[in-house]
Amino acid sequence: MATYLYETIPSRTGEAPVQFEIRQSMKDSPLTRHPQTGQPIRRLISGGLGIIGSNRGAATPSTGHGCGPGSCGCGKF
Numbered sequence: 103m104a105t106y107l108y109e110t111i112p113s114r115t116g117e118a119p120v121q122f123e124i125r126q127s128m129k130d131s132p133l134t135r136h137p138q139t140g141q142p143i144r145r146l147i148s149g150g151l152g153i154i155g156s157n158r159g160a161a162t163p164s165t166g167h168g169c170g171p172g173s174c175g176c177g178k179f
Contacts, residue, residue, distance in 0.1 A: 104128050111142040121146070 106126055109119040124133065132145040 106132075107146045107148050108133065108136075108143045109146055110136060111144055113142075 103125045104127070105123050107121060107123055109121045112119055124137070126133075133143060135141065136143050
């Protein structure tokens with residue numbers, strides 16, 4: 103289950119959207135209505151925590167196994 107950020111779509115000028123989180127399966131379609139109020143909502147795209155791999159035993163990203171100029175872009179040029 104993933105947690106998605108949604109916000110209400112204001113119906114009046116000057117009304118501020120309200121943001122909230124909902125846990126859903128990644129296979130579920132985005133919601134279009136608030137589950138409690140029925141107000142129109144939209145899912146927001148937000149940054150997340152992206153862990154790409156491991157660099158076992160390396161003191162810094164540029165000294166790990168397989169890192170170096172041209173191999174992964176993290177070495178000194």
